Amino acid sequence: MVRHLAIEAMRRRPPRRDPADWARWVETWVAGHGPDDADAPHRRLSYVPLPTPGPGNPSVSRVLLLAPCGDDDDLERVCQRLAGLTLRPRRGDELDGRPPPRLVPIAANHPCVVPFTAPARNWRSVTPVILPGHADRRDDRTRALIRKALRFSGLDQPCRFEWDPEPPAPPRGRPQGPIRPDHLLGLSAVRLVLRFERPGPVAGPLVIGAGRHSGFGLLVAIDTS
Numbered sequence: 001m002v003r004h005l006a007i008e009a010m011r012r013r014p015p016r017r018d019p020a021d022w023a024r025w026v027e028t029w030v031a032g033h034g035p036d037d038a039d040a041p042h043r044r045l046s047y048v049p050l051p052t053p054g055p056g057n058p059s060v061s062r063v064l065l066l067a068p069c070g071d072d073d074d075l076e077r078v079c080q081r082l083a084g085l086t087l088r089p090r091r092g093d094e095l096d097g098r099p100p101p102r103l104v105p106i107a108a109n110h111p112c113v114v115p116f117t118a119p120a121r122n123w124r125s126v127t128p129v130i131l132p133g134h135a136d137r138r139d140d141r142t143r144a145l146i147r148k149a150l151r152f153s154g155l156d157q158p159c160r161f162e163w164d165p166e167p168p169a170p171p172r173g174r175p176q177g178p179i180r181p182d183h184l185l186g187l188s189a190v191r192l193v194l195r196f197e198r199p200g201p202v203a204g205p206l207v208i209g210a211g212r213h214s215g216f217g218l219l220v221a222i223d224t225s
Contacts, residue, residue, distance in 0.1 A: 001087040001094065002063050002103070003047045003214075007031050009081040029074065032213055043068045045078065046213040048205065049178075050112060051126050061101070062112055063215075064205060079105065119201035120221035127178050127218045128166040128189040130211040135188040137165075142190065149217070153208040158198065163190040184211050194219065 010026050027033050032044040046066040065082075067075035086102045089095055108117065131145040132152065146161055166189035187210055196202045209217035 001090055002065075002082070003031070004090060005085055005087060005103075006045070006047075006078055006082055009085065010078060013081065029071075030078065043071070044213060045075070046207065046215075048207055048212075048215040048218055050116060050218075052112060062106065062110075064113070064116070066205060066207065115220050116206075116218065117204040118221050119203040120223055121196045121201050122222040123194045123196075123202075123204070123206055123219040124222055125190075125192045125217060126220050127216050128211075129163075129192045129209040129217040130180070130184050131188045131190065132210045133187065135190075142188070145188070146190070146192065149209045153206075153212055153217075155202075155206070155208065157196055157202055159202075160195045160197070162193045162195075166190050178216060180211065180216070181214060184216070189216075192217075192219070193222075 007026060007030055010030050011023075029044050032046075034044065048064040048066060049060040050062040050064055051060055052062075065075060065079060082103050083105050084102065086100045087095075088100060095101075106113065129146075129149065131142070132148055133141075133145050135142040135145055142163065146163065150159070150161075189209075192208075194206070204219065204221060206219040207215070207217050208219070211217055
């Protein structure tokens with residue numbers, strides 16, 4: 001819902017002067033459409049729903065917008081245009097009959113944001129890490145795909161990782177948990193723990209895997225420093 005709202009808002013008032021450049025920028029950077037297959041690097045905006053911290057509380061009432069390094073001005077423009085707008089359901093059932101929420105900016109040091117951004121040595125996934133391929137239940141294949149996902153996500157600091165297989169995506173209808181986009185349904189997924197030892201803690205947010213631009217593969221700090 002946030003992504004569609006951003007696309008509409010920036011199409012109405014794009015921050016470029018050349019109309020062709022406006023349309024291309026909205027299509028690639030804001031909407032995220034490109035020639036890649038969702039796993040390779042691609043300069044674009046990411047829309048990451050933040051689960052509410054706390055055991056047994058999967059609700060989402062906040063979303064983090066992430067941009068590549070150097071795109072701060074474009075990110076600020078999008079955030080300014082979204083502030084105060086009301087979300088609109090896309091399928092019709094996302095809000096379960098509740099009134100549509102309004103987007104209100106929050107500070108980076110908000111208690112619900114800090115667990116995803118504070119420096120830490122150990123991180124664990126809170127949404128499934130969708131791998132850029134099929135692991136075929138093979139440990140060697142899974143390790144290779146995890147390393148590929150880390151590399152494509154820009155994590156170049158050495159780390160150790162542990163994983164458990166993620167259950168298959170539920171069938172269409174009223175699935176429980178995050179809803180995968182259609183192009184990610186056939187890919188393998190894992191629960192992941194990352195451990196950074198040298199040179200020191202890593203600051204978040206950390207979002208990895210083929211679904212990172214829509215919030216899959218989001219990690220939370222296990223211990224902060």
